[in-house]
Amino acid sequence: MQKKKIFTALLVTLFFSRTVWAENSIKFLDKELIKQLNNGIYEVVTPKIESSKMEYDRKLPFEKMDFKERNEKYYSIGTAFFINEKELLTAGHVFSPMYFSLRKQFFIRDAAGKVYPVGKINKYSTIRDMLVFNLEQYPEKIRPLTFSGPLDVGDTVFSAGNALGEGISYRAGQVASFTDEREYGKWKDIRFSSPASPGNSGGPLLNLAGEVAGVIVSRANVGENYNVAVPISEFSNLTDKAEFQLRNVTVEIAGTDETVIKDWSFSLPLPAAVTEVAEKSQNSLDAFHKAIAAELTEKVKEKSFPLGPRFRDYLRNQPIFQGLAALVPDIDFKQWTAASYSMEKIPLSAVQNVHRGESLHFDFQAIVEKSPETPLKDFLDSPKMIMDTLLKAIPYYRSVGTEKVRINSFGEPEQKNVWNDRLGRKWTTSLWFSEHNNFFIASHCLAYPKGALCNVTVKSASILKLNYFDMVKEGSDEITIGYEGEVDDWVEYFSLGKERLPVYFEGAEMVREGSRLQMKLKDFQIDFSNPKISGKSSLHLHLGYANELLLAEDLVRFEIFPQKGSPAHYRIQPFFAPSPFSQENYTATWDEALHSTGEFSGKVINKGERRIIHKTATQTKKTLTAFDGQKIEKLFTVGCSYKTAAEEEGDIEQDCARFFQGVKFF
Template identity: 30%
Template sequence: MARGSTEKRARGGDGWRGWLGRLALLALAAGPAHAAAAVLDPAVLPQVQAATFEVVVPKPASDPLSYEKPLPLELLPYQFRTDKYFSIGTAFALGDDRYVTAAHVLDVGIGSLLGEPALRDASGQVYAIDKILEFSQQRDFVVFSLAHPPKVKPLPVDAAPALNQAVYAVGNALGTGVVIRDGLYTSNTPEEQDGRWKWIRFSAAASPGNSGGPLLDKDGKVIGVVLMKSANENLNYALPIAEVLKAPANTAVLDQRRSYQFDVFDATQVDDVKGQFALPKSFAEFGAAYLGLVDGYSDSQLGALLAKDPEHLFPHGSGSNRLLYGQAYLNGFPSLVMRDSDGDWGISHGSVDRQNLPHNGYVERSHVGHQGLFHLRRPDDVTADRLYHDPQLLMDLILKVAPLQRPVATEQIKITSLGKPQQDTVYTDGYHRRWQVRSWPLAYSDTVLICFALPVPDGYAAMVRFAKAGPQVHDSTIDLKALTDFVYLSYDGTLAQWRDFLKQDALLPDALRAVTLDVDYGKRLAYRSPRLAFAYTPALQAIQPDSGLTLGFSYFVDHGKVVWDVAQVLAKASVHDSDVVRLNRLARPADGMDDNFRSEWDKLRRREHPVDGVAFNGDDATMIDTIGGSVGPKDDPGVIYTAAYATKGNQPQAAMKAKLDLLLKDLEIRER
């Protein structure tokens, strides 16, 4: 995920709820400015006021979201409640139909859900932007023209101001209109990255909304563009106006150092976003060219990060061996394969919280890295066909127990539905699993919710992120695509759920398309794959709609190539019964692995306990386990399959052996 290196501008909070307030919360929290307005010469004030504008974006025209109750908009301040626009910054006239604001102010409109930025004067007249004329991302300014400009006298400039003079910050403080506040020009501070220019530091108060406004001297001349607040003291930053005046004409320049990280390991890729393109352009054309450069940077950075140490990137290198040669984890909750500080890859799913839905459904959720992880167990009153093909339903069910809330004044209003997604596509990962990719615009907060949902027998496994509208949407989307190759989970469900799920051929991973499951309730269950086949009747254990079946998928090496396939099969008489049939695939440890792996493997080869066919007790159950077959030479096989049966209570050896024989009767190791 790309991140700016020295960001001082206000940004929204992270997390399921915090992201939602990015624009709206700022506006809702706005209150009257308490600082007294500075007094300039009465002859200067009218020109300053006429030449300074609010930068605004239109509020959403419609809202597809559903709420638990009507939004209490009457609690909002009158000005905000009745305004058709969000006020996001300040701009000023610098020349004949030439206006200046901060680049980060207009950035809000690039890819925005709210519409294009515009200027608004003190009388409420709104002026659309015509052309972007000059742009500098690193110096954080933009020069533009208006489609139907007002007749105003531009502000004069002083490109070589003296230190320690009185200055006046003019801007749309807190979104409540343009105010003027005084202070001192205190110092010059080198730009953080390479000292390419010096910021003006000043003590005049500056609030959110001041960005892009002029910093004036006592004569009303512009000496800088107000850009940033100091985090820890009342010293603020402006770009010297000389930097704007000497910028190359008709050119947009991007040159900013950023770091890029990927959630499954702690390496960081640091590089400069560099590029330029010709101007003038309309705002839409400018936004498309800007996104092309920034999105291309994100693509290259992610590629460079994943290529930085490829021989040790999962599933390569000795650090991957514990997962590749260990037993499959039987967990239907999605985990991420992540590298620890020792270079070993393991799985992480965070702290999982479970909330029940009606009709035996539930939602499990956790948070790892920048994404929420979810597992939805489909309620019994929702058919599989409806769940997998109604793009709205998954998020509606999640919202029942993991609600989003929209802040309105002092209240948090629960969102009950996001409506139909804006995007509904399918992404196939490197292991041929098919993810349904859906995104929902949350226009009131200029945010997009992105969901990668993997259909599983009992419902869905999913990864969810919130992204600020604009470049972050692409950045988050490519991250999630790359992360799909690091998702670890098993497929679990009742036999009834499995039968419905396997009908969804277009959504099945390739590994399951090669699996045949024949179920005749009360008579026979037969499983067949390119690696393993077995069958049994109720003489071994019950076969009914609520009998459970878990396919323990894992990453493992097959003929020199890492695959994602079934490594363990677990069948239960019912979801509440302790009668269990288990077939387990185990591979010969790789060279150099820990002695305990080799020791366990040698025990398997010698058929030592517990795979000696002798029943044993534990946890109020009896289990019997044996070698069901192997692949490769008898004296040194490459793969061994074990076959086990377990039931509750203390059971005699003869009874357990009889059950095991029933399992082995139709067991076939097909892997070669």
């Protein structure tokens, strides 16, 4: 009896399951209909571009790629379909004309692989993500698709399009739901379960009759079939003007919660060439980014760089570092820091190095040294030489199939621009294109002892017309520099003259004759001899911001290390009266410097493994009148530091006194 009940239940279950399956089975498109549809639905492709300038360390192994990939001459980027004998409809983001791209040519491709160049854009809307275009040449057989009426939840639909770049395919599913359009809620998007892959964008969502119910615009997360199409009824709302809108375009200040968020809109009459639509929309979006960035700057100018009172307080005691550091305020603009990073030394030879470090606003920073036989001026005049040297130390690869091929050179830059920041520093910006992946490489370099100091960006080309270069230039004022180099490299650096040197170094002079060093800077000159001084001696010049001027460079610390690698050194350092917000230890240091006591008494002081002699140059005490009328006290100190090891047990007081006597302040 028990077995009979189980058997009966199993029959009922099987019958019920088969009934449900029958009621929910999805029908498929007729084969003859698919043949007709294939004359109306096409891939959208753009040619693969290869740089004629790039140099690789070996031949690109295209033969290692699979058959289709190594023979493919185009990137498949989407799908389009004929809506009449002369026009095709696709998703607007397939072209995305408002974003800069190195890929400027578009074609449709049929199943036989023949391509037809896109002509003009006739209708366009970012809101509806629809774009209508015509062709310069047309296929022989064209089968325009017809539009359907509204769908219901549960209706069978097909995602037709170029799935994964493998040509046009048809995949079945059902209408899952209708949801409000995300940005404005102007219509109900179609949510459907038919698979949609990269390349399906712009393809038609078809009903069983092969009619267009919607335009596929996005796909769900990997592993989900819950994709989105804009109902074809929205096509009737397209006009003879290109309609651009982006919501919530944002600019912000790092470290703070200060932002400006606005919507961008733009229109232009159609029809127009793709290049014209791209150029005008990109220029508009670029100008919009500039405008809201300027609005943010104006919004915070009374508390931000360089006017903010707490920023001016920060200037009383500025840090030192090697390379580049970016100013960062806290959330309320009350505490300022210089974001600096340690530099990794990468030897290229016994006499040439590259030093690499992180960067707050760029991909990385680097000190790129020239080879000994190359004049500094020639090195700085050749962005290619600088970048080629950098690539020797920091590998950059191109992926070809499963292999990585190292790039030896990007060639000569597409653009080179020399410009001055508001601190009077001379920058060289160079731009290279990486056509195969639609990226760019930009270097922003300053002259540096023995080479160039650069910020480097490697990013998608799409950001180039989003106020990129103006942001770099405006942000450069908020970058401070620590210069370090050997004496003979400094001599060559100072010989560059006004064409390359920052305003702060104008009039600077440096001569070394054997162990005698003569040097002139803005505030002092040095004439000093030491048997350990040579062309290999190390000189550090750390610059920051002037306290009394709104925007100018000034000395933070000067140091010379006679014997390279030894911590023993001579120092000249300015001090400024602390502000009410200065830290207690700095206030105590200022008090000692002001009264020539403690560490600034001129006496030998033991500091563990070092012995120091620091004293105040009392004749340098002065009161500055800042640009805003504020009075600021300033003085200079001079000092010497020695190891406590036996080889440093000479008469350090006399040695330090000779250094003090060799310094003359202006």
